[in-house]
Amino acid sequence: MTGSVGMLLLEMNGFPQKRLCWNVHRHKGRFYGINIICGSTSSYKKLNKSSMETKQPNGSAPNGENDIVPAAALLTASRSGNLKNIEYFLHHDYDVNICDKNNETPLYIACKSGHIEIIKLLLKNKCKTNILNKNNQTAMHEAARKGFTEIVHLLLKYKIHKCDLDILNKKSETPLFMASILGHSEIVKLLLQYKCDPNLANWNNDTPLHVAVTEGYTEVVGHLLKYKCNPDIMNNQNETPLYIASFLGFSEIVKLFLEHNGNPTVPHAKSPLKAASTECHHDVVELLKNYRPPSCKSFVCSIL
Numbered sequence: 001m002t003g004s005v006g007m008l009l010l011e012m013n014g015f016p017q018k019r020l021c022w023n024v025h026r027h028k029g030r031f032y033g034i035n036i037i038c039g040s041t042s043s044y045k046k047l048n049k050s051s052m053e054t055k056q057p058n059g060s061a062p063n064g065e066n067d068i069v070p071a072a073a074l075l076t077a078s079r080s081g082n083l084k085n086i087e088y089f090l091h092h093d094y095d096v097n098i099c100d101k102n103n104e105t106p107l108y109i110a111c112k113s114g115h116i117e118i119i120k121l122l123l124k125n126k127c128k129t130n131i132l133n134k135n136n137q138t139a140m141h142e143a144a145r146k147g148f149t150e151i152v153h154l155l156l157k158y159k160i161h162k163c164d165l166d167i168l169n170k171k172s173e174t175p176l177f178m179a180s181i182l183g184h185s186e187i188v189k190l191l192l193q194y195k196c197d198p199n200l201a202n203w204n205n206d207t208p209l210h211v212a213v214t215e216g217y218t219e220v221v222g223h224l225l226k227y228k229c230n231p232d233i234m235n236n237q238n239e240t241p242l243y244i245a246s247f248l249g250f251s252e253i254v255k256l257f258l259e260h261n262g263n264p265t266v267p268h269a270k271s272p273l274k275a276a277s278t279e280c281h282h283d284v285v286e287l288l289k290n291y292r293p294p295s296c297k298s299f300v301c302s303i304l
Contacts (some may be wrong), residue, residue, distance in 0.1 A: 067122045074098060078106035078122075081115040086122070096127040111139040111155075114148050123154065128161045128285050136169045144175035144191070147184040156194050165196035172202040180208035180224065183217040188224065198229035205235040213241045218252050231262035234269050246272035246288065249281035 048281050065087040074094055077085035086106070090096060097105055107127045110118040115129045117147040120223040130138050140163050152175075156164050166174055188208075192198060209229045221241075225231065234240055242262045245253040254272075258264075266273045276284035 008039035017271040025101045074106055075100050078109040083117050086118055090125050096125045105131050108139045111143040111151055123158050126160050129163045138167055144179040144187050149186045152187050174200050177208045180220050181211040185219045187218050192227040193258045198224055207233050209241040213244045216250055221253050231257050232266045238269050239264050240269050243272045248286050250284045254284050254287050264288050
């Protein structure tokens, strides 16, 4: 059995920045515990394999004590928001892209927790932005899902490892899709300004426009239409976003579609007019009946 001793800034029992002396014991190449000495007290904590081991971004486990303990502490500090510990670890060249058992990096964890200053520090140290966690999600997915507009803006402006905005998670959802379904209007606008693809669909062939309409997010729908999200894509139930808006009686959203040349008679799609009529949304019925596309003055929306 061998051990190594060093000084490390750790968080313990809710008191950050406590200077501790740690002794990592190893047997046959595996770490099994840390003997922590603080002042006149000494305590021994057994650590199981899952709590100590971290992974490199390619999935392989790190080798050597200098990888495992600092990496675990770096991830913990990113989660708790301990900026001084992060500065200490990065100053001593610890891997800024280390991953935990869920393949989440310090950047991903900080984005999930909303720690803006830590994110700035990680980006300054050239961390990678497109490392995928176990659900195939990036840090941008998480920031968009949580509605952290400032963090999304920081990631978008980062040029060293440019964010791929069109990565699909395991549910085939982009960051734009996540922001749209949750109504994060400013994030939707930012992602569109940075030229993400607004027409990437999920497993049901729903686009961001489908889900924004379903939730009744008029402002989000307006942004998506302005940036050329296709209003006539059908999902697996042959529903266009205009059909959904008509069925639910969202007259303001229906107006937006018609202003952006949404087609109320897409071939093989369910009829928006029939849906509005069946559900007794009379204001929507009138909008659809009176609609005239620019290219056809004699157009009449069919109820069939």
